[in-house]
Amino acid sequence: MKSSGIIAAAAVLLLPSLGKAAAPAAVDSSVEKGKALALDTNKGNCIACHMMGDGEFPGNYGPPLSQMKERYPDRAVLRKQIEDATVMNPKSIMPPFGKHGILSDSEISQIIDYLYTL
């Protein structure tokens, strides 16, 4: 019983390394989840204020979300900006998504994964 569980777990762990296609699939799902969160009016709703990929009717409160890797080479800096933009700029109108619990840590990670594709 116990050993079969271990074998199954090992098989799951091994799977990504077996086929090359499996690894990008895991990343993609995080990117896709991030995109869905970025569009969700009750979650990130990033598009309400930022032009973002192919999203329709974007707002223009903030700058377009493009070339994110070049603009935020340090992932931690981008994370802090999403968690509470008023730290960098006290007058920022951007909601403090982390500080006010609008997004969880893992949701912010998924959004960052998505933003880095833009």
Next chain:
Amino acid sequence: MKKTIQRGLFTGALVLMTAMTAKPANAAVNYQALVDADVKKFQGFFRKEFPDVKLEDFGNGVYALDEDARKQWKEMEEFPPYELDVEAGKALFNKPFANGKSLASCFPNGGAVRGMYPYFDEKRKEVVTLEMAINECRVANGEKPYAWKKGDIARVSAYIASISRGQKVDVKVKSKAAYDAYMKGKEMFYAKRGQLNMSCSGCHMEYAGRHLRAEIMSPALGHTTHFPVFRSKWGEIGTLHRRYAGCNENIGAKPFPAQSKEYRDLEFFQTVMSNGLKYNGPASRK
């Protein structure tokens, strides 16, 4: 010896403190001048931001800023969606109460009184709004008050606004108590609140005219001149305080009750900021 010096110092400090606090109390503070300076700054912000928009047109909200939106709105206003409400409001205004009197007996000038509200009542030490005056008239005559946010209160308010169109916004702040209420409203307007940590001024001043998704942010200047409004999203007519509550909900903040002191002070502040514009309600809005 030491004690005496201490006591002397203490008395001296007391005298000094009294002198310091007594001075501003004795000198007459011109509250209206303080407020007028705020109005000038506030309106100056919008004039600078939108140099092509006439001051008076700010009463048309977002339709003063965006031509496409204005065209759609003008088409909508050709057959105003609030017309039936104005008619119903007129009937309610003239309908006799059980005691034979009516709302019409409470208001001078045939009910064309929009320009008199809101005002700070120096005896009651609070802001009195038009909706409040309507319900107080009913209660004083033994009738039940209307519900605050929509329905008959908005209909009567719409009728009064419609026969008052063109009256000037000219709200006075003449006493310390009035200024305190004004300052409360001002704080409410500029303070960030709610889960989204937003203020009225953030969207309706700094980002007025910008797009929030497909919507265009309305300018705070002129916000209170055109209420009540028939809002397409509501599919009916509603009051300014109903809109305040909706806005608070949008930013994840707990709304205050309609006609609460908080919203009346906010209405007072916002209306003062529109001094010089004209009342142009009721209106239709998306």
